[in-house]
Amino acid sequence: MTLQAVQEIVDQWIRSVGVRYFSELTNTAILMEEVGEVARIMARRYGEQSFKESDKNADLGEELADVLFVLVCLANQTGVNLTEAFQKRMEKKTHRDAARHQQNEKLHQ
Numbered sequence: 001m002t003l004q005a006v007q008e009i010v011d012q013w014i015r016s017v018g019v020r021y022f023s024e025l026t027n028t029a030i031l032m033e034e035v036g037e038v039a040r041i042m043a044r045r046y047g048e049q050s051f052k053e054s055d056k057n058a059d060l061g062e063e064l065a066d067v068l069f070v071l072v073c074l075a076n077q078t079g080v081n082l083t084e085a086f087q088k089r090m091e092k093k094t095h096r097d098a099a100r101h102q103q104n105e106k107l108h109q
Contacts, residue, residue: 010072025071034066036068 014021022030041058043049075082101107 003086006012006068007076007082009074010069014073014076021077024074024077026033027070030072031067031070032062034070038063038067058080 021027037058038060040055041060041063044051044055044058045060072082074080075085
């Protein structure tokens with residue numbers, strides 16, 4: 001599935017099931033909330049925090065998908081083509097970081 005297909009699927013879902021997009025500001029706040037839920041799982045699963053009983057069944061994949069869904073909503077609302085934006089970003093990162101990571105001794109330990 002391509003990013004373009006994901007954008008189209010989300011848009012179709014919003015228009016048929018979701019009625020309409022929440023405002024951009026509301027979706028930005030929701031995105032922060034969803035990222036917080038991912039952070040909560042990460043802190044407990046890979047960090048030093050212990051799980052609360054209510055957190056034990058949290059599904060990281062579902063929470064990451066929630067982040068992706070809201071991110072795609074924001075892209076759709078603001079006219080961002082994620083395929084083009086991602087390709088452009090990867091080209092920039094590749095050129096900018098061509099030697100940087102290879103020269104980072106911390107990554108070779």
